[in-house]
Amino acid sequence: MTPTRSLVAVLLTLALFAGGAARAQTDYPNRAIHFVVGFAAGGGNDIFARLVVNKFQQNTGATTIIDNKPGAGGRISSEYVSYAAPDGYTVLVGATGQMAVAAAIYPNLKYHPTTSFIPLNMIASFPLVLVVPANSPAKTVKELVAYAKANPDKSNYGTSAPPFTIASELLKLKSGMPGVGIPFKGTNESNLCVVSEQCLFAISDGPPAIPLVKGGKTRALAVTGSERSPELPDVPSMAEAGYPEVDTHLWSGFFVPAGTPAPIVAKLTTELGRAIADPSVQEGLRKMAVTPGGPTGEAFKQVIERDIKSFGDVVKAANLEFPQ
Numbered sequence: 001m002t003p004t005r006s007l008v009a010v011l012l013t014l015a016l017f018a019g020g021a022a023r024a025q026t027d028y029p030n031r032a033i034h035f036v037v038g039f040a041a042g043g044g045n046d047i048f049a050r051l052v053v054n055k056f057q058q059n060t061g062a063t064t065i066i067d068n069k070p071g072a073g074g075r076i077s078s079e080y081v082s083y084a085a086p087d088g089y090t091v092l093v094g095a096t097g098q099m100a101v102a103a104a105i106y107p108n109l110k111y112h113p114t115t116s117f118i119p120l121n122m123i124a125s126f127p128l129v130l131v132v133p134a135n136s137p138a139k140t141v142k143e144l145v146a147y148a149k150a151n152p153d154k155s156n157y158g159t160s161a162p163p164f165t166i167a168s169e170l171l172k173l174k175s176g177m178p179g180v181g182i183p184f185k186g187t188n189e190s191n192l193c194v195v196s197e198q199c200l201f202a203i204s205d206g207p208p209a210i211p212l213v214k215g216g217k218t219r220a221l222a223v224t225g226s227e228r229s230p231e232l233p234d235v236p237s238m239a240e241a242g243y244p245e246v247d248t249h250l251w252s253g254f255f256v257p258a259g260t261p262a263p264i265v266a267k268l269t270t271e272l273g274r275a276i277a278d279p280s281v282q283e284g285l286r287k288m289a290v291t292p293g294g295p296t297g298e299a300f301k302q303v304i305e306r307d308i309k310s311f312g313d314v315v316k317a318a319n320l321e322f323p324q
Contacts, residue, residue, distance in 0.1 A: 028088055028264050032063040035254075036081050037093045038074030041066075044207055044288060045074075048123045048252050049093040051284045055275035073161060074098030075109070082111035086259035088268060092117065096250040100307035101162050105315055105322045113308070117255040118265055119301045121272045122294030124285050125251040127225045128167050129209040129232070131218040133197040141175075141221050141241040144201060148177040155179045158190030158202035162322050166311055167203045167224060167248040169318040174245050194218050205250065206231060206289035224248040231289040253300060269296055 035053050039045045049066060057064045069077040078098050084090035099113035111117070130141065138144035148155035155178045159165045165181055172179050182199060184190040187208045193199035195217045202209075203224070210231050213220045223229045225247045226239040238246040254272055256265065275281060276293050285292040295303055314320075 026263075028267065029060075029062045031089060032065050033089050033091060034065050034067050035091045035093055036067045036069055036077050038069055038071070038077030038095070038098055040070045041068050044205070045093055045095050045252050047288065048285065048290075051281050052123055052272065052275045055278050055281050056271055059274055059278075060271050073102070075102055075106075078102075078113075078116075079110050081255070082116040082257060084257050086257040086261075088256060088260055088264035090257065091120075091268070092255040093123075093252060094255050095252045096307065097161055097163050099255075100304050101166065101311050103308045104311035105162055105320070106324060108324070113255070113304050114301050116258055118258055118260055119297065119304060120254040120256060120265065120269045121276060121296045122251050122253040122300050122303070123276060124288075124290040124292050125249050125294050126206055126290040127223040127227075127229060127237075127249050128164070128203045129206055129213070129220050129229070129235075130171070130201060130203050130222045130224070130238075131191065131194050131209055131213060131220050132201045133194055134216055134219055135197065136200075136219060138221065139219075141171075141238070141243060144221060145175040145177040148179060148200060152178040155200050156182050158182050158184055158193040158199040158204075160184045160187045160190045163248070163250055163311075164190070164203050164205075165320065165322075166314050166318075167246070168201075169320060170248065170314045171203070171243065171246050173314065173317055174243050191218065203248075210289050229289065230286070251294060251303070253294070 035049055037046050037049050053064050053066060069080055074095055075098050078092060078094060081090055081092040102109055103113055132138055132144060138147050157168045157179050159168060159181045187204050190202045191204055191208050191212055194202045195212060212218045220232055220235045222236050222238045222241040223232060224238050226237050228235060228237050273296060282292045
């Protein structure tokens, strides 16, 4: 084959490849989209995903599959999706712990939340709740701090995951109070430690904590951040309680592997956003004590990068170490 013919053959091959890629993007989706959740079925992130993905499927007619790949606090699912083909058919449902917190505490993490992935939509966000036993002498956060300082041998807290440990250590750093973390396998157990008065306090996510507060089993002293929770309107924010820097929110969102074509990213972002904004989805999310929706795309990426830095700062200041 002459050089000219070789060049023509290469150009034709490239043109055919480009045409095929363009058609694949135009026809998207033409097969099942797998939404990968790093936690067991029935948990918060799984419920978030199913609420939104079901509406996404209704709106678009796309075939969707929820793949639960639990393990290592969600990191197994994140690693799995980071190696998936960047074609829009594998979407990660990622939470703060496996994304921003993991990037802040694990130096050998095999993925990065903003370079291995393209952030699409935040599904929901929520503050944490500081709870104490129902019979605790502390009626405010400042009273809790004073009690812990006066009784350091009784100052401990329940925690079940790095985000809750970091939030508790942040309170210690900003208030000067002592406290030793007691690890549990789940937030239900850490809350029960407070109920039984074996733990001085716990900083927990809302779904397991709020029913105990409303049932009189524990007392909520504050929610992290600058705003009150609609589920606990009589409970002050940490800012109102005098500790504005104790501002920890967790979130869940959708991600695709880096390199996913821009038209597919745009279509997914638009349609997932439409599903999240649906009134029935919003109502379902609010019932779980979370704020539906949030930033998308670049704005979501900036939230994640700020979180990585803020979590990392607490880990360094508190000299924390977490097992891989």
